[in-house]
Amino acid sequence: MNVLIIEDEVPAAEKLERYLKKYDTDIQVLDRLNSVKSSVQWLSHHQQQVELIFMDIQLLDGKSFEIFDQVKINTPIIFITAFDEYAIDAFKVNSIDYLLKPITFGDLSSSLEKLEQMKKDLGSNGNAVDINAVLSQLQQKSYKNRFMVKLGEHIKSITTDKIEFFFAEGRNVFLFTNENRKFIIDFKLEDLENMLDPQTFYRANRSFILNIEGIIDVVVYSNSRLKVIPRLDFDKEIIISREKVQAFKDWFSGLN
Structure with a gap:
């Protein structure tokens, strides 16, 4: 599976890439981007190569939701962020899941397993998987399953x-x-x-x-x-x- 990481914190991006390789050595990270501008440019030319996007919300030059105003994204997205208050906005776009930092390997695995299972279900007849059908069904079942609180x-x-x-x-x-x-x-x-x-x-x-x-x-x-x-x-x-x-x-x- 080809993956794009949009994350402005280098340690967080590196950690995510390690987890992805741990989950499946065949996963290929095509690029790591850190801004709205670079993401829009990259997606405008290469989106067809990507099967899944991991996206932080707060980037170097703004919030990642600004990307959707400039380029149409037809790829499933897993948001990874420290900002719990953006969950509703995330679910309005192609969000498969919404993971709060610091993420665990278990968090990542659960999100990827959910996407894989939906692909299997929709492609069980031997036909090519319609990614729009994946997005539609996953978004219908995507509900917030945890809350960040301060103690x-x-x-x-x-x-x-x-x-x-x-x-x-x-x-x-x-x-x-x-x-x-x-x-x-x-x-x-x-x-x-x-x-x-x-x-x-x-x-x-x-x-x-x-x-x-x-x-x-x-x-x-x-x-x-x-x-x-x-x-x-x-x-x-x-x-x-x-x-x-x-x-x-x-x-x-x-x-x-």
Whole structure:
């Protein structure tokens, strides 16, 4: 597989190339670019040679999203970045995955395996793989699976299976883990709705997004509403309005 790396940090690009060779010695890195300008020039002439692009978001002369304004990219992309807040923008383009630095070999392997499996599925009849079909199907299944949070001077990555619910209070949004720890995150609930797997997470009201695994009971409440009992002991009630009861039931029963 031919790969292009767009990354302005030399150590990060070198580490990524080592991981790629470790994953598959047949992977060829055609070039390493570090700016929007050089990427636009390269892709304008050589994109047909590339099967996968690894792209940092913050480059020497701007954000990599500026590349898409100047050249049409028909190649799958895996974003690798330290900036968690750009996830939504990444998923609007040809994003296969969104990996947060520092990446691990396991992170990289999971992303490459996802792309390989989709190619196998779409090419199982012996026909050439339609890369647009790969992009379409992968993007439909691409949801954020971890969040970067700060713990004092430290940075921690929390996977979504460890999250009980998200709670908004004032201008702040908090993530609560299954260890009953609370972290503030730089997303609005409206943003999170588009980033999270709707089979697992549900926007209950203006204050809560719930993980179905974090619900231990649902009871009928006054005025035809529902009250959700979370697994965590929390001092705020989680109420499903009468207008949302049916939608909640559909989600809770797996119909949506």
